[in-house]
Amino acid sequence: MNKDTVLDIQGLSKTYKNNRGIDNITLQVRRGDVYGFFGPNGAGKTTVMKIVTGLVKADRGSVRVFGYDVNEHYEEAMKDVGVLIEKAEAFEYMSGRKNLELAARLYPHLPNTRVDEVLDLVGLSANKKEKVGHYSLGMKQRLGIASAILSKPQLLILDEPTNGLDIEGMVEIRELIRRLAVEEQITFFVSSHLITEMEMICNRIGIIHNGRLIREGDIGELLQESGQSLETYFVQQIRAEREAANHEPAPIQYH
Structure with a gap:
């Protein structure tokens, strides 16, 4: 594992009793990244993040955070990690x-x-x-993000941080992530289905669809490769996956 790799996910799979889950997810988040984990609602983003943070156990695969295996050395792996999954809870x-x-x-x-x-x-x-x-x-x-960064983490995991917010709220969270990346030197792993919103702050992305990672790379490279907006590229990738699936046996449903 490269010393600059903060989060290393290899071959991660999880199938629930209803046959939903994720299949063979492999990705890396490097120190200093604002990594955007994108996909339609129900694609498997939250499942991946819950496995990374030890809230759900994978069927197969491994997760290393700062070089520590999450299953074998959980406290060491999560020591410098801040987490906000699904929604902020407070009294x-x-x-x-x-x-x-x-x-x-x-x-x-x-x-x-x-x-x-x-x-x-x-x-x-x-x-x-x-x-x-x-x-x-x-x-x-x-406030949820404030709680997540309270311990001065080096990695911040945010699941749909702009979900349910109005335009002003989205801008506030976007500016906050940008500021924390610079002022607090925090590495981010951020999930979202709003690719145009996160495109403004992320330097790398992974696209997940039906529980499978279908594309990963630097935003600049993907834009140059596609010659179009990231949103258009994203939609085209998703549609291509769906069209391919129509010529194959019905896929497992993923969550």
Whole structure:
């Protein structure tokens, strides 16, 4: 494994009882990447991320984070990883700051200034005393990211961070990811079905469809290869996969 590889996924497969899952996923996220993991809803993005973070066990394959196998050395692998999967959870009767203070108890090594530092980073300083129940969806997402970066992770895994947000909220999250990549030197593994939104911040992408990784590469190379927008390229790849599937036996359904 290359020393610059932060996340190394090899041959990852998982089939659920309903025959949905992922099949033979292999990809690498390098230090400094903002890696966009793209695919239609239900393509298998969340399943991959749950396996990477130890929330689901794979049937086959391996995951290494910072060189550590997630199954064999889970604590070492996840020590420098921040995670926000599906949606941000918080105590709505407490303020944003109180929620982060509670989370900070898990990291006794953190300086007392870290809570206010991350609130400022995500743009919630003015709302830190407000109850989370009064937050907009975009503010709750930002609070979730604040919690994920509280421990100063080197890798941040975000599952659909702009899902359900309005245009302003999407822009806020996009700008936040860009800022954290620069100011906090965080490597990102970000899933989304909104390729035009993430194209503005990602330098590499992987396209997943029906549980299989159908394309991976640097955005610049893919754009040069296709000679068109990334959105058009993405749609063409998905349609080509679907057309190919129509000439083969019915595929397994994936989640």
